[in-house]
Each structure stands twice: as structure tokens, then as C-alpha cells.
Amino acid sequence: MNYRSIFRDDLFAKQTIMVTGGGSGIGRATAIELASLGAHVVLVGRTMEKLTAVSEEIAQLGSESSTFGCNIREEEQVQALFANVLAARGRIHGLVNNAGGQFLSPAEFISKKGFHAVVETNLTGTFLMCREAYNQAMRDNGGVIVNMLMENWRGFPGMVHSAAARAGIENLTKTLAVEWARSGVRINAVAPGLIESSGLDNYPDMAKQFIQNVIKDIPFKRMGTESETAAVIVFLLSPGANYISGESVRIDGASSLWRKTWGIEEHDNAPKPYNGFEQDWFV
Numbered sequence: 001m002n003y004r005s006i007f008r009d010d011l012f013a014k015q016t017i018m019v020t021g022g023g024s025g026i027g028r029a030t031a032i033e034l035a036s037l038g039a040h041v042v043l044v045g046r047t048m049e050k051l052t053a054v055s056e057e058i059a060q061l062g063s064e065s066s067t068f069g070c071n072i073r074e075e076e077q078v079q080a081l082f083a084n085v086l087a088a089r090g091r092i093h094g095l096v097n098n099a100g101g102q103f104l105s106p107a108e109f110i111s112k113k114g115f116h117a118v119v120e121t122n123l124t125g126t127f128l129m130c131r132e133a134y135n136q137a138m139r140d141n142g143g144v145i146v147n148m149l150m151e152n153w154r155g156f157p158g159m160v161h162s163a164a165a166r167a168g169i170e171n172l173t174k175t176l177a178v179e180w181a182r183s184g185v186r187i188n189a190v191a192p193g194l195i196e197s198s199g200l201d202n203y204p205d206m207a208k209q210f211i212q213n214v215i216k217d218i219p220f221k222r223m224g225t226e227s228e229t230a231a232v233i234v235f236l237l238s239p240g241a242n243y244i245s246g247e248s249v250r251i252d253g254a255s256s257l258w259r260k261t262w263g264i265e266e267h268d269n270a271p272k273p274y275n276g277f278e279q280d281w282f283v
């Protein structure tokens with residue numbers, strides 16, 4: 001396994017960066033890219049087997065990582081997580097709050113329990129992770145946080161719980177950017193549109209058919225890649241983004257800007273998909 005990042009090799013040398021939900025999808029790609037750039041990545045999630053598998057992939061790069069189990073909805077677990085990571089690593093330079101979850105359903109069928117579960121994981125979990133990162137690690141040393149949104153600029157029919165939670169994360173990101181600027185903490189977010197990621201495997205076949213139709217309505221006429229999402233997260237973590245805080249970056253092939261009032265003929269002129277896992281990408 002190798003990874004060809006577009007950033008320079010030692011960009012994150014001597015840094016410890018935590019990635020929640022690092023066992024699959026965008027979290028895995030981000031963790032691997034950061035490790036390829038010299039970071040010690042702390043993989044956080046609920047399923048240790050998935051974290052261990054990514055840790056082994058990172059070892060193949062010749063990089064170090066560690067794994068910590070944590071349910072980000074549980075306050076005590078989050079507090080213990082930061083205490084344990086700090087005991088092991090001394091410092092935490094960056095945090096990627098990628099972990100989250102949702103399910104497709106028309107709003108009228110979502111129970112209070114189901115709604116709360118999604119809000120708790122995505123919004124409350126992200127808040128707890130940010131708060132503990134600040135209180136335990138970043139208040140005195142600074143640091144960088146990247147949160148995960150979704151492209152919900154025109155609402156998100158079929159996922160009202162997650163769309164509402166992500167809207168909350170966007171505002172939380174802006175608020176904390178101001179509150180924690182005095183500590184040298186930057187906090188931003190990314191808002192992926194339709195990304196070809198392992199997360200899509202969890203959707204039923206009907207949803208997969210629906211996704212094929214959605215692609216036709218994306219100006220770029222394709223899904224984004226995990227690498228195209230990871231690269232933006234990595235940029236936001238890097239010193240190149242040192243004057244950016246409270247911002248949300250859409251990674252969506254312009255899908256949030258287009259409405260069906262403007263016809264887009266079939267084409268294959270979108271920029272070539274970037275995939276850092278392909279060795280000949282630059283050729």
C-alpha cells in the first residue's frame with residue numbers, strides 16, 4: 001500500500017493528529033494521507049478491528065499510528081479518550097471529527113429515538129470531541145480542528161436528522177472559531193457532496209439506484225473521491241490555512257449551486273478524478 005498525496009512528505013512530521021471514524025471511508029483516506037505526510041495518526045472509533053486494519057495499512061507506509069476505542073456520544077468515554085491519548089503522546093496537534101452516522105428515511109417515519117440518535121452522534125458527539133480537545137489539549141498549546149458536514153445547502157430530503165445536525169455543526173464551527181481564536185485554535189469544516197466512499201455500501205439497493213439518478217444532477221456528472229475530500233481536510237489542517245477559521249468548504253462538483261432551471265448536457269469534461277491510492281495518477 002502506498003499513497004501519493006499532493007502535499008509535501010514531512011508536512012506533519014512530529015505531529016499527533018486524531019481522526020474519528022478512521023476505520024473506513026473518508027476517515028481512513030484522511031488518516032492514511034496524514035500518515036503519509038509524517039503525522040502520528042490516532043485512529044478513533046467504535047470497531048477496533050476496522051481501526052487495526054487501517055493501522056496495519058499505515059504501517060505499510062512506514063508510518064506510526066495508534067488505535068483507541070471510543071463512542072463519541074458518551075461524555076466520560078470522550079474525556080477518558082483525550083486523557084489516554086495525551087498520556088501516550090504528550091500533545092495533540094490536530095483533530096478530524098469525521099465520525100458520524102445516519103440512515104435514509106422520509107421525515108414522517110423517523111421516531112424521536114431515531115432522530116435523537118443521529119443528532120447525538122453527529123452534533124453532540126462533535127461538540128464533546130471539540131470541547132475535550134480544547135480543555136485537555138489545545139487551550140494552552142493551540143491546535144487545529146476539522147469538522148464534518150454534508151452538502152445540505154438546499155436541505156437534504158431523506159435525511160432530515162443528519163441535515164439538521166450538520167447545520168448545527170456548521171454554526172458550532174463558526175462559534176468556536178471566535179471563542180477559541182485567543183488560544184491559537186483554528187476550526188473549520190468540510191461539506192462533501194456525493195462521495196464514492198465505502199459508506200455508500202451500507203445503503204440498500206434502492207438507494208444505490210437513487211444515487212445513480214442523483215449523479216445525473218451533479219454539474220461534474222460524477223461522484224467525488226475519498227482522496228478529493230481528504231486533500232481538503234489535510235489542507236485545512238496545514239499551515240497553508242493558518243488564516244482560515246470558522247469556514248466550511250464544499251466538496252461537491254458544484255452540485256449545491258445548480259438547480260434544474262439550467263440544463264446541463266451530458267458530458268465527460270469534469271476534471272479527472274484524483275485518487276491517491278493509484279500509483280500512476282500523476283503520469
Ligand code: ADE
Pocket residue numbers: 020021044045046070071072073099100101121125
Ligand atoms: N462512528 C459512528 N458513530 C460513532 C460513535 N458514536 N462513536 C465513534 N465513532 C462512530
